[in-house]
Amino acid sequence: MLIDTHAHLNFKAFSNNLEDVYKRCEEVKMSVINVGAQYDTSKRAVEITKYKNFYASLGLHPIHVFDEDFILEDYKKLFTDKVLAIGETGLDYFHSSKSEENKEPITKNVIDKQVEVFEQHIKLAKELDLPLILHGRNSNDDFRLQTVYFDLCKVLDNHNYYNGVFHCFTGSQMEAKTIIDNGMYIGFTGIITYPNAENLRDIVKYIPLDRMLIETDSPYLAPQKYRGQSNEPVYVIEVAKQIAEIKNLNLEDVIEITWNNAKKLFKI
Numbered sequence: 698m699l700i701d702t703h704a705h706l707n708f709k710a711f712s713n714n715l716e717d718v719y720k721r722c723e724e725v726k727m728s729v730i731n732v733g734a735q736y737d738t739s740k741r742a743v744e745i746t747k748y749k750n751f752y753a754s755l756g757l758h759p760i761h762v763f764d765e766d767f768i769l770e771d772y773k774k775l776f777t778d779k780v781l782a783i784g785e786t787g788l789d790y791f792h793s794s795k796s797e798e799n800k801e802p803i804t805k806n807v808i809d810k811q812v813e814v815f816e817q818h819i820k821l822a823k824e825l826d827l828p829l830i831l832h833g834r835n836s837n838d839d840f841r842l843q844t845v846y847f848d849l850c851k852v853l854d855n856h857n858y859y860n861g862v863f864h865c866f867t868g869s870q871m872e873a874k875t876i877i878d879n880g881m882y883i884g885f886t887g888i889i890t891y892p893n894a895e896n897l898r899d900i901v902k903y904i905p906l907d908r909m910l911i912e913t914d915s916p917y918l919a920p921q922k923y924r925g926q927s928n929e930p931v932y933v934i935e936v937a938k939q940i941a942e943i944k945n946l947n948l949e950d951v952i953e954i955t956w957n958n959a960k961k962l963f964k965i
């Protein structure tokens with residue numbers, strides 16, 4: 698079965714066309730994990746698990762830790778048997794908030810706050826025995842802020858909790874190796890279909906298929922074929938096609954193996 702392990706159909710971008718997007722998922726009989734980025738969108742992700750084969754993940758994204766508090770008990774109350782993961786959580790060295798008023802330069806204080814909230818997510822994941830959906834983004838212009846994947850691993854190491862996926866991976870081969878050596882998964886999005894993503898395609902070549910997940914990050918990051926449009930889960934097939942091409946495999950095998958990986962990690 699095809700599965701998009703990271704979408705945001707719980708976001709406002711889909712408030713007018715969710716029914717249509719769901720129907721297109723149903724037509725190809727695929728599964729979707731909708732990922733929370735704040736309390737409200739986590740709650741919404743759970744609400745839309747009323748749709749067949751839709752699952753949810755609960756979390757406060759690192760770029761929102763200055764917009765609202767992470768109240769563990771409130772998130773815990775959202776848990777149902779269709780909640781498969783905790784996140785997205787992690788570290789973002791690119792920006793501290795999307796809202797101009799909460800935006801701060803990435804200082805030690807900002808990173809400390811992101812780590813503190815990330816640690817709360819690890820605590821919740823342990824309590825509920827769920828994997829983590831991890832977000833990591835490096836700075837574009839500060840060489841001191843290029844270590845996000847190692848920093849994420851360090852925090853996981855401190856808590857002895859290597860359980861989850863590094864979603865929308867854009868790191869190096871060495872970072873990918875560290876992640877898979879620790880038994881975790883790497884999620885690839887439509888970025889691997891972009892003409893300038895040669896380095897990332899090399900990493901796809903290098904990573905064994907049984908450590909990979911495929912995702913869209915809808916409504917963002919539409920694959921090259923649909924670039925500029927709003928992304929949606931059915932386009933995850935483009936990610937699977939690209940992996941099949943790079944690894945010289947049948948598309949059906951890529952779909953089957955990434956589904957088995959998701960089943961194993963998220964206990965579907």
Ligand SMILES: [Zn+2]
Binds near residue numbers: 703705732785914
């Ligand atoms: Zn996301």
